[in-house]
Every structure is written in structure tokens, then in C-alpha cells.
Amino acid sequence: RKEVEQDPGPFNVPEGATVAFNCTYSNSASQSFFWYRQDCRKEPKLLMSVYSSGNEDGRFTAQLNRASQYISLLIRDSKLSDSATYLCVVNRGDSSYKLIFGSGTRLLVRP
Amino acid sequence: DAGVIQSPRHEVTEMGQEVTLRCKPISGHDYLFWYRQTMMRGLELLIYFNNNVPIDDSGMPEDRFSAKMPNASFSTLKIQPSEPRDSAVYFCASSNRDRGLANYGYTFGSGTRLTVV
Numbered sequence: 582r583k584e585v586e587q588d589p590g591p592f593n594v595p596e597g598a599t600v601a602f603n604c605t606y607s608n609s610a611s612q613s614f615f616w617y618r619q620d621c622r623k624e625p626k627l628l629m630s631v632y633s634s635g636n637e638d639g640r641f642t643a644q645l646n647r648a649s650q651y652i653s654l655l656i657r658d659s660k661l662s663d664s665a666t667y668l669c670v671v672n673r674g675d676s677s678y679k680l681i682f683g684s685g686t687r688l689l690v691r692p
Numbered sequence: 693d694a695g696v697i698q699s700p701r702h703e704v705t706e707m708g709q710e711v712t713l714r715c716k717p718i719s720g721h722d723y724l725f726w727y728r729q730t731m732m733r734g735l736e737l738l739i740y741f742n743n744n745v746p747i748d749d750s751g752m753p754e755d756r757f758s759a760k761m762p763n764a765s766f767s768t769l770k771i772q773p774s775e776p777r778d779s780a781v782y783f784c785a786s787s788n789r790d791r792g793l794a795n796y797g798y799t800f801g802s803g804t805r806l807t808v809v
Contacts, residue, residue, distance in 0.1 A: 615797045624783055624800035625735070668735070670797070678723055678787065679748065680798060682735040 582607055585683035587669050593689045598659045602686045604652045604669030613672040614645055616654050618665045619685065625668055628654075659690045694718075696801035698784050704807045710772040713804045715784030716765055723787040725798060726759055726769050730780045741767065742789075774808045781805050 587604045594600050606614075614631035629636065631643040631652055642655040652669055669683040697716040705711050717724045725740040739749040744761045752759070756775070761767040771778055785798035 613797075617797070624802050626800070627797045630797065678742070678789070679737060679740065680725075681737070682727075684734040 587683040591687040610674030617668040698801035717786035721786035
């Protein structure tokens with residue numbers, strides 16, 4: 582079993598749509614969770630951290646369910662510029678600085 | 693803040709040649725990571741350093757790969773001899789413990805796209 586699993590997509594949605602991505606992780610000791618965004622042929626960039634109580638940043642909302650070892654990302658009012666690959670990321674466990682990246686979910690937002 | 697700087701951006705080399713990838717982390721960051729990204733395997737952690745000391749190299753694929761960090765502002769990843777299956781994008785990333793991993797994660801460089809023919 583992979584340490585971080587994501588649906589590869591692609592998710593093809595119209596502008597203005599709401600889209601949600603899910604991710605599961607295998608290590609119950611993981612303490613840090615993130616969503617990264619990666620544009621084609623570019624480096625991954627931090628989109629947002631994911632906190633236990635859930636958190637929101639503009640159109641983006643992240644949720645964490647520790648019991649189910651599940652992370653989600655919700656994007657509201659999708660823009661063309663949201664088209665990218667979204668990587669779910671968790672640390673190896675406890676205070677480890679090793680981040681494990683999922684393979685990513687590709688999002689295509691069409692006009 | 694200049695960000696994480698990697699060089700070269702692109703490298704094309706022949707099988708059997710030595711390849712050296714370079715990375716300058718963000719000033720003040722005490723963690724440095726080397727990742728490799730391919731379509732088949734995604735992003736894989738190869739090795740990481742803390743305060744210039746290698747902490748975990750369990751992701752280094754084989755003895756042909758080596759990494760060094762002679763000082764806080766420079767790291768190299770060397771492949772000798774290179775093989776076609778080493779073709780990938782190699783990313784360097786850095787982080788700062790004082791800022792807190794939970795909030796800030798890593799900052800990645802732009803990557804080196806390696807092609808071994």
C-alpha cells in the first residue's frame with residue numbers, strides 16, 4: 582500500500598464549479614499535512630497546510646479526519662488558473678521532517 | 693529572498709557519463725532535501741540533510757548516486773555512471789525548523805531536468 586494515495590483524475594470541470602479531492606494516508610503517526618500545487622513542468626508549491634480543525638484560504642478549504650486517515654481539499658468557484666496537479670503531502674510520522682508526496686490529482690478547468 | 697536555486701535547469705548526457713546537480717538552499721534554512729520526480733513513480737525523497745549532515749539516505753537508489761553538503765549554502769547530487777533510467781526531474785527543497793514544518797512545509801527549487809541518452 583502506498584503511504585499517500587490520491588485519485589489521479591483528471592477532474593474536468595467548468596469554470597465556477599466546486600470540486601473536491603480526497604487523499605488517504607497510511608501512517609497514523611503523521612502529524613503534518615499539506616496540499617501542494619504543481620503546474621506543468623514547474624516545481625511543487627505549497628498551497629496550504631491542513632489543520633486538525635479544518636481551515637480555509639479564500640476559495641480553498643482543507644479538512645483532516647485523523648480517525649479515517651483522510652484529507653480533503655475543496656475548491657469553490659473554480660477558475661481557469663486553478664488547472665494544475667494537486668499533491669497531498671504528509672510527514673513520515675511524529676516530528677519527522679520527511680514529507681511524503683502523493684502522486685497528485687490533475688484538475689482541468691474549462692471555460 | 694532568492695528562493696532555492698538549482699543548476700543546471702536542463703542536462704542532457706550520454707549513458708556512462710558523470711552528472712552533477714547543484715543546489716543553493718534559502719539562506720537560514722537548516723534542512724535540505726533532494727527529490728526525484730518521474731511520471732511512473734511521482735516524487736521520491738532521495739536524501740535529506742540537517743545542518744549539512746546527511747540524516748536519511750534510504751531513498752538513494754543505488755551506489756551510483758551520492759550527495760554532499762559541504763556548507764550551509766551548497767549541496768550536490770552526483771550520478772556516476774549515469775543510465776537512461778536516471779532520466780527524471782530532480783528537485784532540491786529546503787526548510788527551516790524554527791518556522792515549523794507544520795505551517796510552512798518545504799520550498800522547492802525549479803528543478804533540473806535530466807535526460808540520459
